[in-house]
Amino acid sequence: MHEKDKVNEKSKQDQLEHFKVEDTGKEMTTNQGLKVSEDELSLTAGERGPTLMEDFHFREKMTHFDHERIPERVVHARGFGVHGEFEAYESMTEYTKAGFLSEAGKKTPVFVRFSTVVGSRGSADTVRDVRGFATKFYTEEGNYDLVNNIHPVFFIQDGIKFPDIVHAIKPEPHNEIPQATAAHDTLWDFVVNNQETANQIMWLMSPRAVPRSYRMMEGFSINTFRFVNKDGVSRFVRLHWKPKLGVHSLVWDEAQKISGKDPDYHRRDLYDAIEMGNFAEYELGVQMIEESDEFSFDFDILDATKFWPEEEVPVKIIGKMTLNQNVDNFFAETEQVAFHPGHVVPGIDFTNDPLLQGRLFSYTDTQLIRLGGPNFHEIPINKPVVQFYNNQRDGYHRQTINKGNVSYRRNSLANNTPNPISEEQGGYAHYQEKVEGKKVRQRSKSFGDHFSQAKIFWNSVSDPEKKHIIDAFSFEVGHVKNLNIRQKVVDMFANVDVGLAKKIAENIGVEPPKVVENSTETKTFPSLSQLNTIKTAATRKVGVILNNGFNDKEVMEVLHGLNAEGITYEIISEKQGRVMGTGSQDLMVNHTFSTTDPVLYDAIYIASSANQNTEFYKQTVYYLKETYKHYKPIAASQDGIKILEETNLKGNLGVLDGAGTRLIKDFIRALAEHRHWERKMI
Known part of the structure; x- marks a missing residue:
């Protein structure tokens, strides 16, 4: 390992240390550094008189308090972050020129934020939900954000529908009910009218939607990316986190009771484990498909509603992440961290995955409103460990003091700097994919099968998992008030399995399905059942x-x-x-x-x-x-x-x-x- 690589192992912690302040044992001051003589009594005209507007200490304290809250995330509002490090098991230079994967033993500091998707910041940890698993790698080539979920598939195929699914699954707008659950009319109305959701709904109704612990759940990139090596050879990839403790879940009755007994159950579990030295460990795996095999599967590899079966596209384990340090301040680190799937490094690139394309716009747009402007990259938790240089100098909360009178390209006053560098010198260059076609608003027919993989999932899971799925459908859809929507759910999931649909119908008081399942898929994949986990x-x-x-x-x-x-x-x-x-x-x-x-x-x-x-x-x-x-x-x-x-x-x-x-x-x-x-x- 190079000496500079050893330095990088703790470079993020060294950087953060510069911003940390210990208040214990210190004398109180205002935000301007003025020492305070009294902090509990306002300045008044006499002991019983009115408060005076000249009380600048009162105004500063109250104004700061009034402005302490920032907009919570539209989704993934309830989160919990921790620090750690990633260590590569081997050199991946055959597949990617990403520096943090370039040699065995190379370590990179990381920050991970786990989250639920639907609920607000104050909701409970153990609700039935998809969960986020976002990792920020502080590499020597800039920050790389791997923004994963705990299921390998998503609700929709195209990013333009993201506002619709979020509006549907969030509390209903007329009464802001219910909180952090799929058990209501608008979500299921969206499902039956957007049947590309079938695969994700099967995962959402499975035990995987109520994990035992953040330390016992997987993370999937969902979207299809590219690895590109130094010779310009590209491969399609999806990336996964595999927990060393295996994938384990709660039972539903247990999850509901925990929500009342300890709504911070997952947070507390991870925090306490790290404090006791039981560090959370995950191995990073990558599935790779050669460009020549892009159309060799019975599903479209760019379709985010489809998983890549591990039995058909093996997972290559390439490194391990260890989460070993809790944050010092929840707001400064966990709340202010900003992830974006467009934050990549040389050797990692995008594909024409239509969901990914939408995410590449949405994430930056979200951070601008949530964190107050374009300089959110200067917040300590977001700041790369390498210095950044460009001509984007102004905006809210600018912290860098750029010297010199030049902030534009091209220029002669600063010898045309800061200047771009070539790909050979380490500059990022997009993979040169040939793209042609008419401008259209339509989806490829290869995205049209919504039920085969949902049936594979059903066929592959164990009897206890099937019972959980039936009970989950019965609970969630049983809360739907509109009987017509209930009936449509049953008819829709008869396309997955008629027996499943009949049991749901019996439990929620509607007619058994009149359609027969149109998927004759008989494949099973052992990797889909939690009974086969570590x-x-x-x-x-x-x-x-x-x-x-x-x-x-x-x-x-x-x-x-x-x-x-x-x-x-x-x-x-x-x-x-x-x-x-x-x-x-x-x-x-x-x-x-x-x-x-x-x-x-x-x-x-x-x-x-x-x-x-x-x-x-x-x-x-x-x-x-x-x-x-x-x-x-x-x-x-x-x-x-x-x-x-x-x-x-x-x-x-x-x-x-x-x-x-x-x-x-x-x-x-x-x-x-x-x-x-x-x-x-x-």
């Missing part, structure tokens, strides 16, 4: 229910065993303070039954018992039954086994009891499985 117990969170008198030796052996596998735990009891074991061991209680909830844990372990008339016993039974209902593991030892017996949970799938090494190993294996879908409900 399974690990690492970083899972266990609720440990204890009261006084627990067996210290046995409990501590289990807790040490969990820690050894990277599993975290919290002690839950009836009261705050400490619980005492039978020996000398005591443990600090993290939560009472009322300050947490079973839906916030991946499993429950109990080693205490109590009289059935006590509050401890009643709450423990509630925790165990909720955990069991959501298919999550339960473990018990010593006196805790008695409660399993009394609640008829003992011996059921994923319910473990015993002691020592065997219990620990079985419990860890059960945690890695995430859910026990074959469990009998009692």
